[in-house]
Amino acid sequence: MKFQIRVFSFAFLVLTAVSAISQEAVPEYTVQVGSYANPKPGDFTQLQSHGFVYATKRPAHTDVFIGGYGTEAEAGQMLATLQLFGYDNAAVTKLNTDGGQPATIIQLATKRIGDKINWEEYLPAGQLYVLLSGNQLKILAGIFPDVPSAKAHLAKLQQVGFKDAFVKNMNNVLLHEVTDFEMGGAPKRPLIPLVFEEKRGKSA
Numbered sequence: 106m107k108f109q110i111r112v113f114s115f116a117f118l119v120l121t122a123v124s125a126i127s128q129e130a131v132p133e134y135t136v137q138v139g140s141y142a143n144p145k146p147g148d149f150t151q152l153q154s155h156g157f158v159y160a161t162k163r164p165a166h167t168d169v170f171i172g173g174y175g176t177e178a179e180a181g182q183m184l185a186t187l188q189l190f191g192y193d194n195a196a197v198t199k200l201n202t203d204g205g206q207p208a209t210i211i212q213l214a215t216k217r218i219g220d221k222i223n224w225e226e227y228l229p230a231g232q233l234y235v236l237l238s239g240n241q242l243k244i245l246a247g248i249f250p251d252v253p254s255a256k257a258h259l260a261k262l263q264q265v266g267f268k269d270a271f272v273k274n275m276n277n278v279l280l281h282e283v284t285d286f287e288m289g290g291a292p293k294r295p296l297i298p299l300v301f302e303e304k305r306g307k308s309a
Contacts, residue, residue: 130175130176131175131202131276131279132173132174132175132236132237132238132239132279133173133175133199133200133202133278133279134173134174134175134176134177134179134180134197134198134199134200135170135171135172135173135174135180135197135198135200135237136156136170136171136172136174136180136183136184136187136195136196136197136198137168137169137170137195137196137197137198138152138158138169138170138171138187138192138195139168139169139192139194139195140163140166140167140168140169140194141166141167141169142166142167143167144160144167144169144286145286146158146286146287146288146289146290147289149169149171151190152171152187152190153219154218154219155171155172155183155186155218156171156172156183156218156237157171157172157173157218157235157237157242157287158170158171158287159171159235159237159281159283159286159287160284160286160287170198170281171183171187172218172237172239173236173237173238173239173279173281174238174239175238175239177197177199179239180197181197184196184197200278200279201278202276202278202279204278205276205277205278205279206276206277207274207275207276207277208247208248208274208275208276208277208280209247209248209249209250209251209252209254209255209272209273209274210234210245210246210247210248210249210255210272210273210274210275210280211230211245211246211247211249211255211258211259211262211270211271211272211273212243212244212245212270212271212272212273213227213230213233213244213245213246213262213267213270214227214243214244214269215241215242215243215244216241216242216243216244217240217241217242218240218241218242220242222242222244224283224288224289227244227246229265230246230262230267230270231246231247231258232246232247232248232282232283233245233246233282233283234246234247234248234280234281234282234283235280235281235283235287236275236279236280236281237281244283245280246258246262246270247280248277248280252272252274255272256272259271259272
């Protein structure tokens with residue numbers, strides 16, 4: 106009987122661990138909404154409640170994407186939603202995480218998709234990035250050349266109210282730079298930024 110209990114307990118722990126790993130799957134899939142000459146944030150208002158929309162500028166056009174997903178199946182569900190909205194050229198894209206490099210950043214906050222974000226609140230922290238994973242959006246600041254630099258900067262941020270911020274390392278391919286497009290337009294920027302300029306790594 107004791108042996109059976111031990112076996113059951115071990116199996117439960119294994120299943121719990123597997124479940125935790127699956128919940129923390131690397132969000133290496135995204136969905137490309139399309140390519141545009143001059144896209145505006147307002148053009149994608151109907152998608153905001155379904156995922157975080159971001160843009161990547163190319164020499165001749167701008168690619169617009171939505172979300173970050175841990176599995177191709179999850180990304181496929183978003184693709185189906187986009188097709189219902191009439192985005193016939195939408196496609197699932199796998200980020201090149203194998204070609205990425207470690208990046209040191211500061212996590213400022215975690216939001217849920219659909220939450221109204223006051224971007225002006227985070228602008229004093231410096232260049233902003235987001236990590237998109239399912240229905241969560243993590244707001245980050247960086248990129249810093251090393252952990253000591255990030256920790257020194259973290260101390261400054263905590264003094265001005267970012268009490269829950271912390272330093273972490275992650276694959277730079279998963280980071281999406283926040284620009285005026287992601288913020289829905291040009292927000293009011295602080296006259297005297299808190300953050301001194303750092304030599305930043307290259308983001309995806």
